[in-house]
Amino acid sequence: MEKNLNSLENFKYFSGRQGFTSPILGVLGPREVLRRRAKEQEICCYVLEGDLEIITQQHSALYTKNDFFCIEGDDSFEIHSGSTGVEYLFTFKK
Numbered sequence: 001m002e003k004n005l006n007s008l009e010n011f012k013y014f015s016g017r018q019g020f021t022s023p024i025l026g027v028l029g030p031r032e033v034l035r036r037r038a039k040e041q042e043i044c045c046y047v048l049e050g051d052l053e054i055i056t057q058q059h060s061a062l063y064t065k066n067d068f069f070c071i072e073g074d075d076s077f078e079i080h081s082g083s084t085g086v087e088y089l090f091t092f093k094k
Contacts, residue, residue, distance in 0.1 A: 007066060008046060008066070011023075011044070011046040011068040011089070014044070014068070015044050018044075018093070019094045020042075020091040020092060020093055021091050021092050021094055022091065023089035023090065023091045024089065024090055024091065025087065025089060026045075026088045026089070026090050027085070027086070027087050027088075028052070028079065028081035028085055028086050030081060030082070030084055030085045031081060032080075033079070033081075034078065035076075035077075036078070036079075038075055039073060040074060041073045041092050041093055042070060042071065042073045042092070043073070043090055043091070043092055043093075044068060044069070044070040044071075044090065044091050044093075045063075045068060045069055045070075045088050045089065045090045045091075046067075046089045046090075047063050047064060047067050047068070047086065047087075047088050048065070048087040048088055048089060049065060049085075049086065049087040050064075050065065050081065050082050050085050050087060051063065051064040051065070051081075051082035051084075051086060052079050052080060052081050052082060053080040053082075054069070054071065054077055054078070054079060055077060055078045055080065056071070056075045056076070056077045057075065057076065073093070
């Protein structure tokens with residue numbers, strides 16, 4: 001999991017060039033937790049509003065508005081939204 005350049009245009013460019021599907025909007029309320037099992041499909045996310053923490057077996061990282069990042073398909077993970085909730089785009093590798 002690595003933080004990438006901050007901008008929606010960079011997210012669109014990266015995901016399009018790397019073979020990801022069209023982005024889907026995700027919304028979590030304040031302090032919500034979303035758990036996902038490994039699905040052998042890489043996921044990229046872009047934070048539109050708010051902040052979130054991604055927790056995998058290896059480490060955790062905080063992402064804020066305009067950050068984008070990818071999660072390997074073999075990682076189970078949790079998304080913890082911040083105190084104001086979070087809106088984010090996510091996309092899967094084809």
